[in-house]
Amino acid sequence: MWTPVGIGAEPASVVGLTPEELTVYQTCGELQAAWKADSQGLFIADVMSSSDGCDPDTRVAWLDKAAGYRVDGRTVVLVDVDGATIAHLVASGKPLRPDRESFEVPAEFRRSFAPPAVLPAGLTPVVRQDLPGRWVPVSDGPKPPNQPYLAFGTDGRWAGSDGCNGSGGGWVSGPAGTLLATTGITTLVGCDNVPVGSWLSSARRAGLDGATLVLLDQNAAELGRLRRDDSDPDITTSPSGE
Known part of the structure; x- marks a missing residue:
């Protein structure tokens, strides 16, 4: 207390x-x-x-x-x-x-408080200014009904969708690409989704492979890759139920 x-x-x-x-x-x-x-x-x-x-x-x-x-x-x-x-x-x-x-x-x-493993060679640690904006997965995985995405706001909030379910929370980054994010209540629509929200909530570091954002867990295992999406200039950090 x-x-x-x-x-x-x-x-x-x-x-x-x-x-x-x-x-x-x-x-x-x-x-x-x-x-x-x-x-x-x-x-x-x-x-x-x-x-x-x-x-x-x-x-x-x-x-x-x-x-x-x-x-x-x-x-x-x-x-x-x-x-x-x-x-x-x-x-x-x-x-x-x-x-x-x-x-x-x-x-x-x-x-979970132990220092996360270092970024793999070839990745540049992200800094706070790198993240704001809208990101979409680069994998040729499932094709959900809507476009999965993560949108990072400059206010430390994020919103996203796995293609069916909206989610959101807060995020913070630190030295050497360290990253933490909370995740709030989400909808539970079943679909062939891309779990971008789970990638983010499990991430402990983030790096850039060129222009590609790479999220990694406590052991530096890769969770997912995303590319910046500038096709939708109306970035919002209010979770939607997509």
């Missing part, structure tokens, strides 16, 4: 963190967020749902801006993409809900 300090005019809140989710406790109720972090100092959290009287479309400004962290004793300092401090998370007392008083941190979760 953590108390955010230095968040300006945001409502007073407490943050609960478990391996499964990040919960923001506010006066209206709870906001549930997906989150990821790594040992390189990247951090991202994305509010996905709410309970009680909280508006399901509520955004938490300071949390949306967070792109990294550093640990200072018992305080976690959240920073934005430029390294400026967004908030301090100060270790708090008892949890607000007794059923969350204890939980296990599984070995798989701990392993």
Whole structure:
């Protein structure tokens, strides 16, 4: 449990963190967020749902801006993409809900914080400025009803489609091509799809092979390749149900 300090005019809140989710406790109720972090100092959290009287479309400004962290004793300092401090998370007392008083941190979760394998030779690490825009898979794989794509926004949000189902979330990149992305609720239409959203949510590094974007997992295994698509200038990071 953590108390955010230095968040300006945001409502007073407490943050609960478990391996499964990040919960923001506010006066209206709870906001549930997906989150990821790594040992390189990247951090991202994305509010996905709410309970009680909280508006399901509520955004938490300071949390949306967070792109990294550093640990200072018992305080976690959240920073934005430029390294400026967004908030301090100060270790708090008892949890607000007794059923969350204890939980296990599984070995798989701990392993996810290990530094990812380096990029294979021949790939150039992506930097944040490389990603914004619309990307489509280059493989000659399945032919779903609609064009699969990933659209990265300059605001740290992404949206996409596997050809049948829309999805979206947040993204953040770091040194040497490190990459983290959260994924929210998606539709479940069955089709012969291209799982570009799964590629992104599983990615830990990204590189460029010429003009081709290559997404790689924790072990530098290739997840998928995409090319930039400039045919649709109307880039949106609001998930669609394609």
